[in-house]
Amino acid sequence: MEHRIKLILGAILLLISLYPSTLKAQVRVGVGRGTETPLSNDELLNYASPKDYEIAGLTVTGTRYLDPNSLVSLAGLKVGDKIRIPGEAVGSSVRKLMESGLLDNVELFANHAGEGKVSLMFRVQERPRLYRVSFLGVKKGEQDQLKDKVKLNLGKIVSNTITKNTQMAVRKFFVDKGYLNTKVKITTVPDSARNNATMRVLVDKGQKVKIAKITFEGQTELDESAVRMKMKSTKEKRFGRLFTPSKFVPKKYEEDKQKLIEYYNKLGYRDAVIEKDTIIHNSDKTININMALNEGHKYYYRNIDFSGNYLYPATRLRDVLGVQKGDVYNPEDLEKKLNGNPGQDLSSLYMDDGYLYYNAQPIEKSIDGDSIDLEIRIFEGKQATINRVILNGNSKTSDHVVMRSIRTLPGQKFSKTNLIRTQRELATLGYFDPEKIGINPVPQSDGTVDIEYTVEEKPSDQIELSGGWGGYVGFVGTLGLTFNNFSARNIPNFSAWRPLPAGDGQRVQLRFQANGSQYQVYSLSFTEPWLGGRKPNALTVSASHTVYKTFYDPSNPYSIYQSLQGKTPTGSYTNTAITLGLGRQLKVPDDYFSLSNSLSYQRYDLNNLDLFYIGYKNGISNNFTFNTTISRNSIDNPQFPRSGSSFTLSGSFTPPYSAFRTTTTNEKPEDKYKFVEYHKWMFDASWFQTVFGKLVLNTRAHMGFLGSYNKRTTIGPFERFVLGGSGLAGQGQFALAQDIIGLRGYDDRSVYTADYDRVPDGNARSQGGVVYNKFVAELRYPVSLNPSATIFVLTFLEAGNNWASYKQYNPFDLKRSVGFGARIFMPAFGLIGIDYGYGFDKIPGIKDKASGQFHFTIGQQFR
Numbered sequence: 001m002e003h004r005i006k007l008i009l010g011a012i013l014l015l016i017s018l019y020p021s022t023l024k025a026q027v028r029v030g031v032g033r034g035t036e037t038p039l040s041n042d043e044l045l046n047y048a049s050p051k052d053y054e055i056a057g058l059t060v061t062g063t064r065y066l067d068p069n070s071l072v073s074l075a076g077l078k079v080g081d082k083i084r085i086p087g088e089a090v091g092s093s094v095r096k097l098m099e100s101g102l103l104d105n106v107e108l109f110a111n112h113a114g115e116g117k118v119s120l121m122f123r124v125q126e127r128p129r130l131y132r133v134s135f136l137g138v139k140k141g142e143q144d145q146l147k148d149k150v151k152l153n154l155g156k157i158v159s160n161t162i163t164k165n166t167q168m169a170v171r172k173f174f175v176d177k178g179y180l181n182t183k184v185k186i187t188t189v190p191d192s193a194r195n196n197a198t199m200r201v202l203v204d205k206g207q208k209v210k211i212a213k214i215t216f217e218g219q220t221e222l223d224e225s226a227v228r229m230k231m232k233s234t235k236e237k238r239f240g241r242l243f244t245p246s247k248f249v250p251k252k253y254e255e256d257k258q259k260l261i262e263y264y265n266k267l268g269y270r271d272a273v274i275e276k277d278t279i280i281h282n283s284d285k286t287i288n289i290n291m292a293l294n295e296g297h298k299y300y301y302r303n304i305d306f307s308g309n310y311l312y313p314a315t316r317l318r319d320v321l322g323v324q325k326g327d328v329y330n331p332e333d334l335e336k337k338l339n340g341n342p343g344q345d346l347s348s349l350y351m352d353d354g355y356l357y358y359n360a361q362p363i364e365k366s367i368d369g370d371s372i373d374l375e376i377r378i379f380e381g382k383q384a385t386i387n388r389v390i391l392n393g394n395s396k397t398s399d400h401v402v403m404r405s406i407r408t409l410p411g412q413k414f415s416k417t418n419l420i421r422t423q424r425e426l427a428t429l430g431y432f433d434p435e436k437i438g439i440n441p442v443p444q445s446d447g448t449v450d451i452e453y454t455v456e457e458k459p460s461d462q463i464e465l466s467g468g469w470g471g472y473v474g475f476v477g478t479l480g481l482t483f484n485n486f487s488a489r490n491i492p493n494f495s496a497w498r499p500l501p502a503g504d505g506q507r508v509q510l511r512f513q514a515n516g517s518q519y520q521v522y523s524l525s526f527t528e529p530w531l532g533g534r535k536p537n538a539l540t541v542s543a544s545h546t547v548y549k550t551f552y553d554p555s556n557p558y559s560i561y562q563s564l565q566g567k568t569p570t571g572s573y574t575n576t577a578i579t580l581g582l583g584r585q586l587k588v589p590d591d592y593f594s595l596s597n598s599l600s601y602q603r604y605d606l607n608n609l610d611l612f613y614i615g616y617k618n619g620i621s622n623n624f625t626f627n628t629t630i631s632r633n634s635i636d637n638p639q640f641p642r643s644g645s646s647f648t649l650s651g652s653f654t655p656p657y658s659a660f661r662t663t664t665t666n667e668k669p670e671d672k673y674k675f676v677e678y679h680k681w682m683f684d685a686s687w688f689q690t691v692f693g694k695l696v697l698n699t700r701a702h703m704g705f706l707g708s709y710n711k712r713t714t715i716g717p718f719e720r721f722v723l724g725g726s727g728l729a730g731q732g733q734f735a736l737a738q739d740i741i742g743l744r745g746y747d748d749r750s751v752y753t754a755d756y757d758r759v760p761d762g763n764a765r766s767q768g769g770v771v772y773n774k775f776v777a778e779l780r781y782p783v784s785l786n787p788s789a790t791i792f793v794l795t796f797l798e799a800g801n802n803w804a805s806y807k808q809y810n811p812f813d814l815k816r817s818v819g820f821g822a823r824i825f826m827p828a829f830g831l832i833g834i835d836y837g838y839g840f841d842k843i844p845g846i847k848d849k850a851s852g853q854f855h856f857t858i859g860q861q862f863r
Helices: 004-024 041-045 068-075 088-099 140-150 160-175 225-231 250-266 314-321 332-337 347-352 400-403 416-429
Strands: 027-031 051-061 082-085 103-112 118-127 130-138 185-189 194-202 210-217 275-281 288-294 300-306 357-368 372-378 387-393 438-443 448-454 462-469 477-488 504-515 519-528 537-550 556-560 570-584 593-607 619-631 644-653 679-692 695-707 720-723 737-742 771-786 787-803 815-827 828-839 851-858
Touching: 004 194, 051 068, 068 088, 068 118, 082 118, 088 103, 130 140, 140 160, 160 194, 185 300, 210 225, 225 250, 250 275, 250 332, 300 314, 300 357, 314 347, 314 372, 314 438, 332 347, 400 416, 416 438, 416 448, 438 619, 448 787, 619 815, 695 720, 695 737, 720 771, 720 787, 787 828
Parallel strands: 027 103, 051 118, 130 194, 210 288, 300 372, 387 448, 720 737
Antiparallel strands: 051 082, 103 118, 185 194, 275 288, 357 372, 438 448, 462 477, 477 504, 504 519, 519 537, 537 570, 570 593, 593 619, 619 644, 644 679, 679 695, 695 771, 771 787, 787 815, 815 828, 828 851
C-alpha cells in the first residue's frame, strides 16, 4: 500500500512538472545551493512522508526586465505560508509562473532556514521581446498594409499565441484578396545578448484563385441571370470583366450567399435555402462552384391581425402599414413599414405622438398552403415628454446657433420624425460632419426622456485661389474668402478671434477677381440667417463693383495691345450693384418651404464700348429690380445628397417704365435703355434618390424666360441667358449683365438658336437668348465621405438649348451630351470638379460635328 502511494504521488509530481511542456519550457524542482543548508534529495522526493515547512524567504533570480516581486505574487506564495514538501503547492507555484506567458523556463530551489523553515528561490528565464518584424515575399505596399493590419507592438513578449495569431492574420489578409492558397511561415530569431527576437514572416501568395464556372441546381422559379446578378462579388472568369473581378474571396462568397437568400425572401420565397455548395479546385489555379438551391414555395399575406393596440383601431393601423391581402410575403419590406420609413411607418404613428417605448412584433400565426396569417403584437407603453436637450461636441459654434435648429424642445412630446428632421437640419448647417451626428434618447425614471445630440466640428470657411483664361482680357486670377460661421457681435472681443470671430452662424463673403488694370471685380456680402434671433428670417446685404476696359491698336481695331503698360483705354464698362434681401421659412404647405424677397439696384456705365453689339456705346443704364423666390429644400446633405429634393421658382420685375412714356422708333439707345425694363422667370428642380448601396441618381430640370411688359417694347440686352461649357462666369467672354448656364460637351457661350431676322449678323450669339431649357440625369458614387475631403465620381446625360426669340422656341430641339467626371469638396476650397463631356449635335457656326472636351468647375453649380 505504501509503495502504491509513493508511485501515485510520483506520477502527480511528474505530471505537474510536465504540464507547461506545450510552452517549450523546462520545469524542475531542484536542490538549492545557498548559504543555508540545502534539503537533501531524500527529503524532496520522499512522497510517502512529506513534511510541512514555513516559508522563511522567497526570491526570484534571472530577471532582466520583469519585476521579481510581481513574479513572486504570480507564484501564489508568500513568506509565512505553510507549505508541504513534496506537495501540490510546489508544482502549482511553478505552473502559475509558466501560465503567465512571460517565462521560457522556471526552476525552484529549496534550502533549510532553521527548524521547520524553508527558503525558496525561483530561477527564471524570460521570454524574448519583439524587436523587429520583417515581411518577406511581398511588395513594399503590401508590407505597409500588413503592418497596419497585424498591428504587432514592438517590445511585446513573443509567445506561441502571438506567432499563431500573426500567421492567421497575414494569411487572411491575402485570402481576402483572392490568394486562396497563401502559405505563411513564421520564424523568430532570438538575440540572447539583448533578450530580443526578430520575427520573420515569409509569405508565399501563389496565384490568385479565380472562378471558372458557377452552376446552380434546383433553380426553377427565377431566371438564372437574376440569380447570378445577386452574386455581386462572386463572378465567373470571362474576357473583358473589369469592374466585378472573378477572384474567389471566401468572405465575399459567404456575403453573396446571404444576399441571394435575402433576395428570394423579398420575392416571397420564405423557405429558400442553399442546401449544399461545393467548391472544386482545378489544376489551373481556378475553382468551380456548384450550388444546390431549394427555393420552396412562394407565400402571400392572407389575414393581418393586431393585438395590444388601444390607441388606434386595426383599420387605421392597416392603412398606415399598407399591406393588403394577396400581397407577396416580404419580411424585409414589412420591417420597413413597421420601423424603417420616418414619417410613413407604423412606428412614426406612435412615436410622433410621444410613445417612445412603442414596439411591434410580427408573428406568423398560421401557414396554410401558400398563405400566411400574420399577427402584429403591439406594445404601446406610455407617452414620454422631453425633459432636457443635451448638446456635446460644438467647440466652435455657439450653443444658441445649434439649439435653434433642433426640433425637439423640452416640454414637448417625444417625436421620431422631429429627431430625424433635426439630424438633417444640423447636417445642412455645414458646420459639423454629417456622418458623425449622433442622437441618443435617454429614458428617465419619471417617464420623461433626455435627448442627447453629439456633433463633431469640421472646417467650414473656404478660400478660393484660382486662375483662368478670360478671352480678350487674358489670364485672370481670383481670390475669394468665405466665412460660413462668422460672428459680428464678437468683433470687439479679440479673445474670440480664431483667427476671426466665429460661432454665430453668420456668413461673410469677399471676392476679388482681376488681370491687372483691364478687368477687376470686387464683391462683398453679409448674411444673418436669424434676424432678431427668434425666427429663421435671413437678412442678406451684398455689394459688387465691376470694371472692364478695352485697349485697341488704332491701326487695327480688332487687335489688343500686347502690353497695356502706359496705354490709354479706348473704352470701358462699369457695373455697381447693391442688393438687400429678406427671407423666411414658411409653415405651409410644410416647413421645408421658404420665401425670400429682395430689392436690388445696378448701375451700368458704358464709355465708348459697344458691349451688347447693338450700337449702344455710351450711356448710363439703371436697373431697379424686385425679386421674389419661393423654394422647397429637403436635401439631406449639402456635400453629397442621397435623398430629398430642391425646387425653386423665382420672378424678377423692374418697374414698367414703358407704360408711362411714349417710345419712338428713332430713339437713341442711351435714352431707350436709360432705365432697364423686363420681367424674368426662373425655375430649377433637383431630385436625389439612392439607386442601391451608395449609388445616387440626381435628376435636374432648369428653365428661364425673359420678357417685356408689352408688344411696343422689345426685350432689351440685359439679363439674357448664355448657355454652354462649364457654366463658370468669367471664363472665356466674361459675364456682364447676363446669366451663365453650363452645358457640358459644348464650348462656353456656344449653345444658341439665333434669330437672324432680328439681328442679321454674327453678333447675335453674343447678345444671349431670352428663353432656355436644360435637363440633366446624373449618377453619383462616393469615393470618400470624409468631411476633410468629400470625393465622388459621376456620369451624366445632359440636354439643353437657348433661343433668341419665342417664335423659335421648341422645347424638343435640345443639344445633347454625355460624359463623366469627378468632384472633390474640401472645406477650405469648396467644391472643385472636372468633367469630360461629349456633345452630339451640331451648332451652326460653332460646332459642325460630334466632339468632346474637358470642363473645370469651381463651387457648387446651381444650374
